[in-house]
Amino acid sequence: MNIIQVIDYFNLDYEFDELAGVLVLKKGTQTLILHAGSKAYYYGDRTYFSSLPVRIETGRIFVSSEIVDFIIKRFVRKRVKWEVVNGNFVVSGRTLREKEVVSGRKGTELTTPRRRIDIIIIDPGHGGKDPGGIGYGGIKEKDIVLDISKLLQKELRRSSNKKVIMTRKEDVFVSLEERSKIANGNNNGGNSIFVSIHANVALDKSSKGFESYYLSLHPFGENARDVSEIENAVITYEEKPYADYLKEVLNRVVDVEYRKESMKLASYINQGIAQMVNQAMPNRGVKGAFFYVLKESKMVAVLVEIGFITNKKEAELLKSKEYQTKLAKGIASGIISFIDEFERTNGFTEGY
Ligand SMILES: [Zn+2]
Secondary structure (H helix, E strand, C coil): EEEHHHHHCCCCCEEECCCCEEEEEECEEEEEEEECCCCCCCCCCCCEECCCEEEEEECCCCCCCHHHHHHHHHHCCEEEEEEECCCCCEEEEEEEHHHHHHHHHHHHHHCCCCCCCCEEEEECCCCCCCCEEEEEHCCCCHHHHHHHHHHHHHHHHCCCCEEEEEEECCCCCCHHHHHHHHHHHCCCCEEEEEEEHHHEEECCCCCEEEEEEEEECCEEEHHHHHHHHHHHHHHHCCCCCHHHHHHHHHHHHCCHHHHHHHHHHHHHHHHHHHHHCCCCCCEEEEEEEHHHHHCCCCEEEEEEEEEEECCHHHHHHHCCCCHHHHHHHHHHHHHHHHHHHHHCCCCCCCCC
């Protein structure tokens, strides 16, 4: 059965990464993950097994009838009799609503608490044995991002009443897993935001500007894939092959529920920086990319690339205390605007 027909019939929300062979079905906080060539599929924290592996053929995704039944039960929540007629998905007979499920959902909607942000987690990239990018005159990414992160923490503590936590405060190595553990350990019920600070490198020394990334299954934007490859390269320091990590990560629940909010935070931060630095650096915009450190953080999460240390002019700006302070103020004002808007609209659900 081609699952895309089922998805279209019930108008379900999904993301399909053909390159990785991963299909993610989403509804509210529910997530189902299917992998090409695999009998295992993942729903919530649990792994299930189908009698046949998932097969992908030129944009069509074939799954066993058990998976179709599973999707209808969990995502459609109706009793549906279906059959395959000439290779087409056909619903036969009457569909019955399950009363308990419907009233149960209404109950939870009514008791949903107002959403607020309590904690801001700042994640200075790299550190210790991992210098990150090395730029003009030997400038190291790990040093620049730590300086700016410290200023950002100071600024946020001064101008907001939120708790501010750093994943590292000095020049030490912190693995990506430890970073997300720190983040998730301080997150109770998704009330934190996570901001990872990095600096860019490019072979082309004229590359310039700042940009912000939110997590996406589909990297997009100019060079988005390249950047995520560089930032994920830290995984090699942990002596595990990148591909294994990627698989392990994809096998877990994909936190697509925070994607929209992360996108908004990224755009607020970009605006904040643009206002403060006043065209000293161009705004390269908001992009989506696959970053390990963002993927594992089950909260609103953004990665900021503050400029190119391989560009002479930007490296010099990034080293200066004056520019670092402006940058920290810009990022802080973006974060604060986001939080104000988030709390005023109950997580962007009201007044839109
Ligand atoms: Zn970096």
